[in-house]
Amino acid sequence: MTSESSLFSNRWLPLLLVAPLMLLTVLFFYVPIFQALYWSFFLERPFGGGSMIVGWDNFARVLSDPEFWKAGRRTIVFMVCGSTLAVLIPLILALAADRKILMSLPARNVLVWPKGVAGASIGVVFAFIFNPFVGLLAPLNSAFPGIWAPGIDGTDAFITLIAAHVWGGIPFNFVILLAGLQSIPRSLHQAAAMDGAGPWRRIFDVQLPLIAPQLFLTLVLEFTESVTSAFSLIDTMTDGGPGGSTTLLVYKIYTDGFSGYDLSGASTQTTILMVFVVLLTAAQFLFVGRRVSYDR
DSSP states (O other), rough: OHHHHOEEEEETTHHOOOOOOOHHIIIIHHHHHHHHHHHTTTEEEOOOEEEOTTTTTHHHHTTTTTTHHHHHHHHHHHHHHHHHHHHHHHHHHHHHHTTOTTTTHHHHHHHHHHGGHHHHHHHHHHHTTOOOOTTHHHHEEETTSSSSSSSHHHHHHHHHHHHHHHHHHHHHHHHHHHOOOOOSHHHHHHHHTTTTTTTTHIIIIHHHHHOOOOOOOOHHHHHHHHHHHHHHHHHHTTTTTTTTOOOHHHHHIIIIIIISSHHHHHHHHHOOOOHHHHHHHHHHHHGGGOOOOOOO
């Protein structure tokens, strides 16, 4: 067996190799987090020049704002609907690819392509696709005028936002779930088939229980990712409209901080959102993770 000392003759070499990544993580992750925590207890002037400690007053002001709660409710709806579909659709595609149906081999490669597309680009493309005049639904809108109007109807705009988010989340979840399905021994499928289990019975009694770790991973990542990844989609597709119907909490933080110059309020909302994500992730591990078995 090769020892660690033979791999790295210099004990400082491993630290030097990971130092750039550690530096980037500290600068662009931990420093902003602590800065937001600091500003949430101070009243910051928009253009610098000093600050004044106000304690919990920022939290009281934010929590008494009706727009904050509206954005929070939209965020939860988006998180639940978008994350559920972003896992369910790749699961169906992975099950189809695992069964090697017609055209499943080239489809595996095609389904991975969207992972290389930036979120802002996805927003631009879907804004064009769902355009009521030149998009895919233009014929439907011509036959039934006003049935699809994301520019003035908040529900239609919210649907386009969820569709773009789900499409962008398919590649990663598809790869993870397909890898889990393909790691299941074929002997289990054969034994279940010999016992008289049909395709649907094998899916629910054999495949889904055995890929529970992969399902749990994708659900945790999707629920946490959906809270923040929607910003680029909102910024390029709806700008939070119409009438604020697509203003999620992450976009409200941006508009309050960079358009309204309310640095303390934006930092306070960031802190609340961060605590919410941490509690959500902890709850998933506490109530769902315990039921996941990693032994096959």
